[in-house]
Amino acid sequence: xxxxxxxxxxVLILMGLYGALTNRDILRMIVAFTIADTGVNxxxxxxxxxxxxxxxxxxxxxxxxxxxxxxxDPVPQALVLTAIVIGLGVTALMLAYAYRLFRARGSLDISxxxxxxx
Amino acid sequence: xxxxxxMALILALASLAAAxxxxxxxxxxxxxxxxxxxxxxxxxxxxxxxxxxxxxTEAAIGSGLTTFLFFFVMGRIRREGRK
Amino acid sequence: xxxxxxxxxxxxxxxxxxWTLTMGYAPDAELxxxxxxxxxxxxxEIGAPNVVTAIIITWxxxxxxxxxxxxxxxxxxxxxxLAQSKAPKGASGSGFLPSGELLTTGTxxxxxxxxxxxxxxxxxxxxxxxxxxxxxxxxxxxxxLALLADPGRRFGHALIARIESVAGLAYVGxxxxxxxxxxxxxxxxxLPLGQFGxxxxxxxxxxxxxxxxxxxxxxxxxxxxxxxxxxxx
Numbered sequence: 001x002x003x004x005x006x007x008x009x010x011v012l013i014l015m016g017l018y019g020a021l022t023n024r025d026i027l028r029m030i031v032a033f034t035i036a037d038t039g040v041n042x043x044x045x046x047x048x049x050x051x052x053x054x055x056x057x058x059x060x061x062x063x064x065x066x067x068x069x070x071x072x073d074p075v076p077q078a079l080v081l082t083a084i085v086i087g088l089g090v091t092a093l094m095l096a097y098a099y100r101l102f103r104a105r106g107s108l109d110i111s112x113x114x115x116x117x118x
Numbered sequence: 119x120x121x122x123x124x125m126a127l128i129l130a131l132a133s134l135a136a137a138x139x140x141x142x143x144x145x146x147x148x149x150x151x152x153x154x155x156x157x158x159x160x161x162x163x164x165x166x167x168x169x170x171x172x173x174x175t176e177a178a179i180g181s182g183l184t185t186f187l188f189f190f191v192m193g194r195i196r197r198e199g200r201k
Numbered sequence: 202x203x204x205x206x207x208x209x210x211x212x213x214x215x216x217x218x219x220w221t222l223t224m225g226y227a228p229d230a231e232l233x234x235x236x237x238x239x240x241x242x243x244x245x246e247i248g249a250p251n252v253v254t255a256i257i258i259t260w261x262x263x264x265x266x267x268x269x270x271x272x273x274x275x276x277x278x279x280x281x282x283l284a285q286s287k288a289p290k291g292a293s294g295s296g297f298l299p300s301g302e303l304l305t306t307g308t309x310x311x312x313x314x315x316x317x318x319x320x321x322x323x324x325x326x327x328x329x330x331x332x333x334x335x336x337x338x339x340x341x342x343x344x345x346l347a348l349l350a351d352p353g354r355r356f357g358h359a360l361i362a363r364i365e366s367v368a369g370l371a372y373v374g375x376x377x378x379x380x381x382x383x384x385x386x387x388x389x390x391x392l393p394l395g396q397f398g399x400x401x402x403x404x405x406x407x408x409x410x411x412x413x414x415x416x417x418x419x420x421x422x423x424x425x426x427x428x429x430x431x432x433x434x
Contacts, residue, residue: 001122001123001126001166001167002167002226002228003223003226004123004126004127004130005126005130005163005167006222006223006226007130007223008130008133008134008163010216010219010220010222010223011134012133012134012137012156013215013219014212014215014216014219015134015137015138015141016137017211017212017215018141018208018212019140019141021208021211022205022208025146027146027149027150027188027191027192028141028146028149030188031140031149031150031153031188032140032141034153034157034180034184035137035140035141035153035156038153038156038157038160038176038180041160041172041176042160042163042164045164045167045169045172046167047226048167048169049167049168049169049228050228050229050230050232051228053168054168055168055169055170055330056168056240056251056252056253057170057250057251057252057329057330058243058244058250058251058252059250059328059329064243064244064250064397067240067241067243067244067252068232068237068240068241071232071240071252072168072232073229073232073233073236074236074239074240074252074253074256075235075236075239075256077169077171077172077253078253078256078257078261080169080172081171081172081175081253081257081332081334082257082264082265082268084172084175084176084179084180084334085175085179085268085272085334085417086268086271086272087180088179088180088183088184088187088421089271089272089275089276090275091184091187092187092275092279092424092428093275093278093279093282095187095188095191095428096191096278096279096282096283096427096428097282098191099191099194099195099283099428100282100283102195102198103198106199108195170330171251171253171254171330171331171332171335173330174322174330174331174335175334175335175338178335178338178339178342179334179338182338182342182345183338183341183342183345183421186345186349186425187424187425187428190425190428190429191428194428
């Protein structure tokens with residue numbers, strides 16, 4: 001199961017990278033970045049999974065005394081929580097920039113913005 | 119093959135199909151919706167991977183707020199382009 | 202042509218690296234030392250049943266403070282970048298059709314429920330899956346629903362900014378208080394730990410959850426309303 005999720009995450013990263021590198025339309029590049037971001041989160045959570053154990057919430061099913069023996073690694077989940085929220089922040093920023101670029105030039109094709117090329 | 123493994127396999131295939139649609143389609147709106155669908159599938163996969171906190175966060179933020187952000191900006195751009 | 206070859210080469214290289222990683226991966230049988238320490242001491246030191254919340258608010262609370270700062274930066278930059286496109290009051294949203302009866306009535310019925318769900322997830326963050334970020338995202342989606350139903354409406358930017366600043370200030374203030382009264386910055390024992398599994402337990406974790414939720418919710422709402430208020434030229 002962990003291998004399946006790991007492979008899925010890696011394939012999503014590759015697909016997102018491919019989309020970001022080959023698309024000309026700025027909005028589709030941002031969508032590809034979102035896909036790659038989701039892939040990274042899936043990889044991180046898959047690394048923390050241990051077969052036969054359960055979620056790191058201690059309640060009637062997993063009493064406090066057996067915590068060390070029954071829960072999976074909680075640290076990757078804490079990292080992924082932060083990563084998801086910051087991914088949204090970066091997407092919002094990219095969209096704001098895309099909007100300003102559109103206002104400045106009237107097109108969303110990235111080959112129209114050539115000031116920085118040699 | 120246990121039930122959870124079968125469900126994870128189906129989810130993985132559906133996620134790959136959604137990502138393929140998001141990258142290959144011609145219309146922008148379909149791409150954004152397919153990315154939102156991918157986030158939703160990833161959220162269910164997180165539940166299967168025993169991470170309920172992450173699943174809730176991904177469902178609320180990845181599938182809800184990101185899709186809406188995209189549609190806001192696309193609506194603005196379309197209205198300005200029409201002017 | 203070379204560009205396509207380069208892209209294909211890069212993707213193949215990354216694919217080979219990922220393949221090697223996947224094939225050589227084997228899940229652990231026992232928790233590693235950090236996770237074992239967290240699992241064994243969550244009852245004694247923190248008193249919160251949700252181990253992930255205990256990690257992100259107390260043991261690694263500085264990372265959460267940094268993340269909240271990054272979100273604050275993001276919302277400020279979005280407001281700054283879109284400031285010159287701001288529509289005059291009441292002029293934007295003129296291109297929208299008026300919302301139907303179903304949408305306005307449904308919104309009026311749903312927003313209190315959404316706020317209640319957000320508050321519940323916030324307050325019970327240390328007992329069940331949930332916490333500050335999830336509750337804040339739910340509250341922000343309530344604001345989003347209001348924006349969708351009534352696009353010409355303007356939100357009080359001053360109110361959102363004030364909530365955000367007060368929540369951030371209180372968060373850092375509680376952390377400094379931890380330095381004065383209890384073990385260190387953002388330590389948990391400013392308030393007593395209480396009974397394991399009760400609602401008002403686990404020290405200051407519920408209070409910090411509420412503060413994080415308010416700050417994150419108001420930052421998302423501010424980003425959404427900055428995007429909404431761009432000029433309908």
